[in-house]
Amino acid sequence: MIIKIGTSGSETEFDAVNVSTSLKRSLSKHEMLAGNVKTQEATELYKIFTLNFVRLTESDLSTLESIFSQAGSINLLLETEDYLTDHTIKCEGNFDSELSSNYPGCYEAKLSGVEVD
Secondary structure (H helix, E strand, C coil): CCEEEEECCEEEEECCEEEEEEEEEEEEEEECCCCCEEEEEEEEEEEEEEEEEEEECHHHHHHHHHHHCCCCCEEEEEHHHCCCCCEEEEEEEEEEEEECCCCCCCEEEEEEEEECC
């Protein structure tokens, strides 16, 4: 899939990206005075995007690293939605990259982000 990711109005296009989504319901744990722990589910669901870049050049990898390291949120536009829906995400977790075993001279990378309003 082809995606566009970056700051609003200056998104960079990447091809050969596998995009998966999942929904997450946040949980909060509260320790009671008696010592037991009570878990409370929030009513809000969060959409999590996992992006697997399977064929990146060295310059693409450098661009992607700089996008990931930006403070705040970034825009994600998907080819399957004709780039019409602007998903604003906040990156979470690690940015993992390695040399590709399938495409010599290329890199693979993975990042995930939570959709924010």
